[in-house]
Amino acid sequence: MDRTEAPTRDAATDLATLPDAAPPGTDAAPGGKPLGRLRIICSLVVISLYVLAAIIGPILLKYDSVATDLGARLKPPGTRLADGSLALFGTDQVGQDVLAQMLQGARVSITVGLATLLLAGVIGVAAGLAAGYRGGWLDAVLMRLADVQLTFPSILLAILIASILGPSVVNIVIVLAISNWVTFARVTRSQVLAIKERDFVDAARTLGARTWHLVSRTILPSAIAPILVVATVELGHVVLAEASLSFLGLGTPASTPSWGVTIANGRDYLSNAWWISTIPGIFLAILVISFGVLGDALRDRFDPRLRSM
């Protein structure tokens, strides 16, 4: 506390002269707009690089999950292997190239992330539309269900379901979608509640539009922007959750190793091969940070009210 009390004098003037225009608590720097655009562009570039690596990488650097090369076990990053190829990020305990494994892992992790979001988004948006538009008992049931699920640690639910279903790529998508639909449902519902009273919806209804037309053509398009913002923020969380489950042995199977699997494998070789666990973790963190930054920037730009979601 000593350190914080010493500079109180000028710090307090800082607080007092804080411009009222900038809402307190946001990380927007003075002249926040260009910085916001910079944040969006930078994070998009990083994410695109990952997607590109996931698509092209495994074609250039073949990865075979059952191949072993004991002569090339646990070689440090930058080693030139016997067959002349360069192991940029080293090799693992069975002589697999860590970079090749990571490129394959990028494919798995990003695919799982996108598929999960799609499934969670479809379930959540449908539930949110139904709850918000119909109201009444359906709204009450769906939202109480959402409350219950939010009060229950989602990792426990995921562990429970994953342990029963067993490790596979499809199962992990189901598990993560079940633990993530709530956010989508809540955002969609709050949007629908606000939009359904608007004049253009009434106008369409007066013209004789049916429920399906009202929901799909007038209400949903107006609600889509905040849903996409939430999806971006959630994508980072999903990739992280997938890695955690895979690390526990409940995610993707060893034949399709995601980053979590690779990190878990390297745990037994920490003292003589630090790179197996460390390097995939750094790249995982960079991707998650990029999604976080992109989501925050999009939200500040399009819908600051979503901050509380």
Next chain:
Amino acid sequence: MTAYLTRRIVFALFVLCGAVTIVFLVLRLVPGDPAQLILGSDATAQEIATLRTQMGLDRSLFVQYGIYLGDVARFDFGDSYRYHRDAMTLVVDRLPATIQLAVAAMVIALILGIGLGVVAALRVNRLADRVVSVFALLSQSMPSFWIGIVLILVFARQLNLLASGGRGGLDRLILPAFTLALPVIAILIRLTRSGLLDVVHENYIQTARAKGLRERIVIFPHAIRNALIPIVTVAGIEFGKLLGGAVIVETVFAWPGAGRLLIDSISARDYNVVQAAILLIAGGFVLINLIVDVLYGYLDPRIRLGR
């Protein structure tokens, strides 16, 4: 207050029933026979049939649910087939280790989270604020199992300062507790920072300044007291989440808590222990949330009257 209290208790019971039902449904309705699941693929049809009768699986789902509720009410989850002991007792035995880890993590998170949050708010938009914000972003985005591994690598393997696994003295507690605390630290930093910046524009702070109080007095008892109210709630909720996060951290650091027992039991298909562990952790989570709600209603009367 009584009406508010009743409402919160009813909701907590509701959530608890929900958790119990979810666990029941997940274990019974998934594709595959629980008896087959427990015995493994090389069990004979005779063994499976016997276990099915033992578990009551040959009766209707409603009867099973009734029996199950009765068992839950008596904390009877059957025996662990691995240890041949009562499943609930096994989990309860491991609970002190998990609670110790969660409490240590919470203490670290409160000290570092609020401390760094105050620093960031006092130096808003300066270098210190930026550094703290980046730290918060990093600690929220990095997977905790990976941070644990890196900390083991640096502090245990390279520097030989702290122990890397197991439960024991303070040197074994620091690394797992810090790893578990990191995401909470990030949340508390953001909350403290924005809370202080909000409060500083309130009239009573201007009054304090106008009275000629020294700035240190204005910030420390005056501003921080109101900024702390939301922190109480969030800290409470996060403490509950620590119980879930502990599952991963306990696995990384070989910490002998309830979370690690849960993961071990899953790989051993010891489903009685799995049920007991999940329901006990969920129960703890619900209880902590209830306490936080009550505490919050007490601290801020607007909450209990508002609804």
